[in-house]
Amino acid sequence: MFLSNVVQFDIPLLPDPAGLDIIHLQCHIGTDTLSLARRGAKSVVGLDFSPASIKEGQHLAANAAGGEKLRFVEASTYDALEVLTPGSFDLVFTGVGAICWLPNIRQWASVVSGLLKPGGKFFIREAHPMLWTLDEKIEDRLAIRYPFFETEQPMMFQDDSTYMKLADDWKTFENATTLEWNHGIGEIVQALLDEGMEITGLKEHRSIPWDALPRQMVELGNGEWSSVCSITTSAELMMFLRRICFEGGTGTNTAVLHFAGCQEEMRHVLHPGSSCNNSFTSRSIANCLSFVCESRPRRGLRC
Ligand SMILES: C[S@@+](CC[C@H](N)C(=O)[O-])C[C@H]1O[C@@H](n2cnc3c(N)ncnc32)[C@H](O)[C@@H]1O
Numbered sequence: 001m002f003l004s005n006v007v008q009f010d011i012p013l014l015p016d017p018a019g020l021d022i023i024h025l026q027c028h029i030g031t032d033t034l035s036l037a038r039r040g041a042k043s044v045v046g047l048d049f050s051p052a053s054i055k056e057g058q059h060l061a062a063n064a065a066g067g068e069k070l071r072f073v074e075a076s077t078y079d080a081l082e083v084l085t086p087g088s089f090d091l092v093f094t095g096v097g098a099i100c101w102l103p104n105i106r107q108w109a110s111v112v113s114g115l116l117k118p119g120g121k122f123f124i125r126e127a128h129p130m131l132w133t134l135d136e137k138i139e140d141r142l143a144i145r146y147p148f149f150e151t152e153q154p155m156m157f158q159d160d161s162t163y164m165k166l167a168d169d170w171k172t173f174e175n176a177t178t179l180e181w182n183h184g185i186g187e188i189v190q191a192l193l194d195e196g197m198e199i200t201g202l203k204e205h206r207s208i209p210w211d212a213l214p215r216q217m218v219e220l221g222n223g224e225w226s227s228v229c230s231i232t233t234s235a236e237l238m239m240f241l242r243r244i245c246f247e248g249g250t251g252t253n254t255a256v257l258h259f260a261g262c263q264e265e266m267r268h269v270l271h272p273g274s275s276c277n278n279s280f281t282s283r284s285i286a287n288c289l290s291f292v293c294e295s296r297p298r299r300g301l302r303c
Pocket residue numbers: 025026027028029030031032047048049050053075076077078094095096097098101102
């Protein structure tokens with residue numbers, strides 16, 4: 001049976017869905033939700049706050065094998081503990097391209113952990129926060145443009161494109177403004193740890209399922225794209241980020257990473273006037289991040 005490219009990619013790290021009650025947060029039109037059902041889940045709830053997405057998900061469930069295990073709920077992730085039974089899921093799943101729409105990662109982590117049974121698991125694959133900092137409009141080098149850490153004010157974009165295939169008679173979007181937030185790796189991981197989760201796996205990938213940096217990525221053939229100069233050690237990048245120290249969300253320091261062809265050397269140059277002045281070498285950027293967490297009973301609350 002057909003499985004989405006996203007779930008196929010996730011299988012090596014994903015806890016085995018067989019027999020589990022699963023909640024898929026920000027499920028969009030339910031293709032990954034259905035794929036989890038097809039991997040043997042007992043039941044899968046797809047939650048999304050978009051009525052149009054939920055309607056498509058319900059249509060899919062009514063017409064596809066495995067759809068009988070699906071239920072769709074229209075709600076904000078932040079309201080999930082009010083509209084669903086807390087502590088009732090074996091697995092919380094979040095697919096790639098989701099948490100950038102959420103303003104507060106700590107509040108999100110408390111929802112994730114609140115939905116899980118004791119010993120339940122959480123799986124996420126998400127675009128790497130480092131990737132989200134890069135200027136997607138620059139085509140000949142990597143340039144940091146957006147904040148790495150969570151900011152109070154969102155980043156605002158005008159974008160009337162979609163990764164979905166549109167009907168031939170599709171005209172245009174009524175609303176093209178999007179508000180997005182980045183969340184640093186430490187912010188995500190610490191928020192989950194503070195909720196009593198145990199991180200049991202953390203992997204930084206070299207590919208992502210869309211052309212995130214046009215003209216700087218190549219399609220790998222399995223629905224994944226990778227930077228042309230795809231090489232990285234994130235530890236170096238994290239040190240680099242600490243050095244360039246964005247202030248709030250304004251991103252007043254601009255850093256540019258120059259490639260020397262597609263070879264080994266990259267170095268960064270900071271804006272004139274910046275107090276930071278380091279050079280470093282690295283071999284690429286991480287594009288995607290996966291991790292798996294298990295919920296531990298904490299302070300006896302969930303025993
Ligand atoms: C770009 S899609 C990515 C979905 C993901 N790849 C998947 O299928 O699992 C992001 C989804 O998040 C949903 N969304 C954004 N903010 C949300 C919120 N606060 N609560 C629930 N859904 C939200 C959007 O409606 C959209 O369907």
